[in-house]
Amino acid sequence: MTTTYQDRPLGSAVHDDATEPFFAATAAGSLRIKVCISCRKPHWYPRALCPYCLGDTEWREATGKGGIYSVSVTRRAGPIPYAIAYVRLDEGVTMLSNIVDCDLDSLRIGQRVHVVFKPAEDKAMIPMFAPDQG
Amino acid sequence: MSIRRKACIAGAYEHPTRKAPDKTVAQLHAECARGALEDAGLRLQDVDGYFCAGDAPGLGANSMADYLGLRPRHVDSTDTGGSAYLVHVSHAAQAIAMGKCNVALITLAGRPRSEGSSGVAPRLVGAGTPDVPWEAPYAPVTVNMYALAANRHMHEYGTTSEQLAWIKVAAATHAQHNPNAMLREPVTVDDVLASPMISDPLHRLDCCVVSDGGGALVVVRPEIARSLKRPVVNVLGAGEAIKGQLNGQVDLTFSGAAWSGPRAFEEAGIKPSDIQYASIYDSFTITVLMQIEDLGFCEKGKGGRFVADGNLISGVGKLPFNTDGGGLCNNHPANRGGITKVIEAVRQLRGEAHQKVQVRDCSLALAQGTGGLLGSRHGSATLIMERA
Numbered sequence: 001m002t003t004t005y006q007d008r009p010l011g012s013a014v015h016d017d018a019t020e021p022f023f024a025a026t027a028a029g030s031l032r033i034k035v036c037i038s039c040r041k042p043h044w045y046p047r048a049l050c051p052y053c054l055g056d057t058e059w060r061e062a063t064g065k066g067g068i069y070s071v072s073v074t075r076r077a078g079p080i081p082y083a084i085a086y087v088r089l090d091e092g093v094t095m096l097s098n099i100v101d102c103d104l105d106s107l108r109i110g111q112r113v114h115v116v117f118k119p120a121e122d123k124a125m126i127p128m129f130a131p132d133q134g
Numbered sequence: 135m136s137i138r139r140k141a142c143i144a145g146a147y148e149h150p151t152r153k154a155p156d157k158t159v160a161q162l163h164a165e166c167a168r169g170a171l172e173d174a175g176l177r178l179q180d181v182d183g184y185f186c187a188g189d190a191p192g193l194g195a196n197s198m199a200d201y202l203g204l205r206p207r208h209v210d211s212t213d214t215g216g217s218a219y220l221v222h223v224s225h226a227a228q229a230i231a232m233g234k235c236n237v238a239l240i241t242l243a244g245r246p247r248s249e250g251s252s253g254v255a256p257r258l259v260g261a262g263t264p265d266v267p268w269e270a271p272y273a274p275v276t277v278n279m280y281a282l283a284a285n286r287h288m289h290e291y292g293t294t295s296e297q298l299a300w301i302k303v304a305a306a307t308h309a310q311h312n313p314n315a316m317l318r319e320p321v322t323v324d325d326v327l328a329s330p331m332i333s334d335p336l337h338r339l340d341c342c343v344v345s346d347g348g349g350a351l352v353v354v355r356p357e358i359a360r361s362l363k364r365p366v367v368n369v370l371g372a373g374e375a376i377k378g379q380l381n382g383q384v385d386l387t388f389s390g391a392a393w394s395g396p397r398a399f400e401e402a403g404i405k406p407s408d409i410q411y412a413s414i415y416d417s418f419t420i421t422v423l424m425q426i427e428d429l430g431f432c433e434k435g436k437g438g439r440f441v442a443d444g445n446l447i448s449g450v451g452k453l454p455f456n457t458d459g460g461g462l463c464n465n466h467p468a469n470r471g472g473i474t475k476v477i478e479a480v481r482q483l484r485g486e487a488h489q490k491v492q493v494r495d496c497s498l499a500l501a502q503g504t505g506g507l508l509g510s511r512h513g514s515a516t517l518i519m520e521r522a
């Protein structure tokens with residue numbers, strides 16, 4: 001079976017003080033995560049205060065590389081099937097995302113992926129992941 | 135301080151409707167309240183504690199307490215999704231033990247079926263929910279947030295779709311004896327596997343029903359329970375927990391039941407093998423499998439083998455579960471199955487389940503709830519009860 005990836009309309013991103021620096025970075029092609037200034041631990045999803053120690057946090061650029069922790073092809077939630085996944089970034093945090101630009105039926109847990117960006121309705125660039133070649 | 139034997143479940147009522155477009159949600163709450171109070175043999179005026187969750191229309195308990203004509207001196211509108219009503223039983227027992235109330239009423243009702251709710255639609259959440267900006271673009275819906283846990287379980291432990299299907303087979307076997315159940319036809323493992331794939335690896339028959347309806351419970355001081363005509367069901371122990379994404383250290387191999395379960399067993403002073411009947415939250419088949427492991431009914435990772443071959447079927451297997459047909463076949467009112475889990479456990483302890491599924495001499499039962507999303511954030515509640 002083959003389920004070829006198709007672009008799915010993405011509603012506007014949420015723009016607020018928590019997300020603006022993130023989407024400014026994705027517009028420039030970079031994925032950022034938050035790291036605690038006090039305890040130095042990274043976390044996901046990004047927060048203003050560290051969920052380990054409530055210290056202040058700062059943005060850090062991520063490599064955008066990781067592996068699939070789990071994946072599911074959702075076939076009956078609208079006309080276009082899509083692959084929802086948890087991707088464990090090499091920085092050690094795991095984020096919810098979609099896997100794109102591939103045969104969705106070929107995806108497997110453990111597979112290496114890298115970040116790509118897909119435009120939302122409001123032109124915000126949403127980080128998603130595509131399988132590495134080979 | 136423990137709640138062990140400090141409170142009793144004196145009234146339990148499940149609304150028979152499964153589709154109620156002609157009734158308001160408030161009316162359904164009231165009909166459930168009336169049913170549970172009649173079951174207990176108590177009057178509205180006896181109620182001095184009121185509990186409800188996010189399905190109740192209006193502002194917390196304010197709107198419904200007023201609608202019902204209550205004058206509670208103790209209120210609690212803790213909302214942990216579908217597990218909230220098990221938390222309410224625990225909190226009611228705590229309040230009774232502390233002398234804050236004597237007769238606690240818990241109600242749930244909703245009309246998701248009439249209102250067109252679905253497990254493949256985005257979940258409605260309040261403005262400002264902090265995770266939404268980071269997740270909504272990826273189209274998490276109810277079913278795929280359980281499917282992610284199922285796929286990881288299969289990857290780690292070799293769990294199969296056939297094993298998950300056995301959970302539905304057991305529920306359907308029980309549901310054929312429940313005249314109110316939404317789905318009363320027995321099904322086979324092959325039927326489950328042949329049903330449409332919704333989100334890999336969960337098929338349509340791995341998913342619970344969407345139904346209108348509701349239920350209510352009355353929790354009372356033990357002296358009051360003994361003065362009533364109904365069999366006495368003691369609250370023996372309870373545990374609650376919230377499990378999320380662990381700051382980004384996502385681990386889908388266990389549910390919040392791994393935390394709430396041991397707390398409940400410790401308070402009850404019993405072990406999983408003592409349990410004769412278990413109501414296990416069954417939003418999806420994978421929900422059941424993971425909670426069974428996390429509660430200690432079998433070793434982590436061996437849930438697939440444990441649920442296979444009819445081991446959850448009353449009269450056949452070692453752990454009779456969801457003898458009303460559960461959320462998979464009977465009823466999932468308000469998309470929240472917690473209260474029906476307690477109600478069927480009470481029926482079993484009273485010896486009032488359908489005779490075809492009644493567990494003989496059932497004196498220890500467990501109810502387990504998981505509310506929210508197994509694959510991201512959920513509330514877990516475990517409740518252990520005994521027949522006095």
Ligand SMILES: [Zn+2]
Nearest residue numbers: 036039050053
């Ligand atoms: Zn910190």
